Amino acid sequence: METASTTVITTENLTRTFGVNVAVNALTVTIQAGEVFGFLGHNGAGKTTTVRLLNGVIAPTAGAARIFGLDPTTHGHRIRARTGVLTETPALDNRMTARDTLRYFAEVYGVPVGERTRRIDELLGVFELGNRAGSKVGGFSKGMRQRLALARTLIHDPDIIFLDEPTSGLDPVAIREVHHLIEQLSHRGRTVFLCTHNLAEAERLCDRVAVLAQGRVLAIGATQELGRQLNRGHRVSVEINADDLARALHLFTQTPRVSLAEPAADRAMTRNGSVLIVLHGVGRADVPHLVRAAVEQGLDLYRIQPEAPTLEDVYFALQEL
Numbered sequence: 001m002e003t004a005s006t007t008v009i010t011t012e013n014l015t016r017t018f019g020v021n022v023a024v025n026a027l028t029v030t031i032q033a034g035e036v037f038g039f040l041g042h043n044g045a046g047k048t049t050t051v052r053l054l055n056g057v058i059a060p061t062a063g064a065a066r067i068f069g070l071d072p073t074t075h076g077h078r079i080r081a082r083t084g085v086l087t088e089t090p091a092l093d094n095r096m097t098a099r100d101t102l103r104y105f106a107e108v109y110g111v112p113v114g115e116r117t118r119r120i121d122e123l124l125g126v127f128e129l130g131n132r133a134g135s136k137v138g139g140f141s142k143g144m145r146q147r148l149a150l151a152r153t154l155i156h157d158p159d160i161i162f163l164d165e166p167t168s169g170l171d172p173v174a175i176r177e178v179h180h181l182i183e184q185l186s187h188r189g190r191t192v193f194l195c196t197h198n199l200a201e202a203e204r205l206c207d208r209v210a211v212l213a214q215g216r217v218l219a220i221g222a223t224q225e226l227g228r229q230l231n232r233g234h235r236v237s238v239e240i241n242a243d244d245l246a247r248a249l250h251l252f253t254q255t256p257r258v259s260l261a262e263p264a265a266d267r268a269m270t271r272n273g274s275v276l277i278v279l280h281g282v283g284r285a286d287v288p289h290l291v292r293a294a295v296e297q298g299l300d301l302y303r304i305q306p307e308a309p310t311l312e313d314v315y316f317a318l319q320e321l
């Protein structure tokens, strides 16, 4: 039984090449039980390869990993008995019903016979598949298939859950439910290794994230800490009269330390015909001189607010380094 400070995953210079292509390049990471760990990176960054390495599906070219203290290369079977892996494109047997799919996996994973029905009903309920339990999977929508695959991943109540793009193809309601589920798993001491392209999802759910590019970790740390580490992406948003937009952009562009002034990305026209602009390169400490500059020029300010860098800011800043 792990406690909150138990290391469940550790890798040292974990490396995997395919020919000349280095898919995972000297990955060194330690993950504690109960963490929601985000693994972020563009297509081809090495996320899925890492999940396969950690579960002993493929062997590393160099370096090593330990899961529950076991080497996946030699103890993959024992590791997989305690991990659940939702793959990117889960293969489901279209001829089986949802209930049979779960029953089959309960058997494969050795869920005790007396617990199977309760466990299956519980998961069918959690993933709102109860009323389709007897339907063949072949007739399921993409989102229903994804939810069934998630249920299957959790059938043996694994200690570590690897989720490779778990919310892809889900509707907003289902996405929210998966997020809630991930939070619950973490509260129950389960470890979640979440590969995602969705930066808002990672920001909301993950305790720590690693940002990968071409197999290498660009940065790793607590989700809120990364922005500070990087010391980039600071912004201040300012609400002004829409009529003053051109004048305000001109003024702020010339204000010391402002690297860029632009209308907010969503072109947020707010109530009362005001508009939001974003000043880049400045933070909370700059607010007083921004206010003075605006007042001196007779600009009406309705709101001025420093914005902490989002994970999205950090992500893009890292890719540019």
Ligand SMILES: Nc1ncnc2c1ncn2[C@@H]1O[C@H](COP(=O)(O)OP(=O)(O)OP(=O)(O)O)[C@@H](O)[C@H]1O
Pocket: 018, 021, 022, 023, 041, 042, 043, 044, 045, 046, 047, 048, 049, 050, 088
């Ligand atoms: N079996 C394989 N044979 C050859 N090359 C592979 C194999 N598996 C992965 N690769 C290569 O390794 C690199 C990393 O791939 P991987 O699937 O891990 O990326 P990813 O981060 O999961 O990307 P995505 O976001 O698109 O899922 C890619 O360049 C890919 O082409």
Ligand SMILES: [Mg+2]
Pocket: 047, 048, 049, 088, 164
């Ligand atoms: Mg992938």
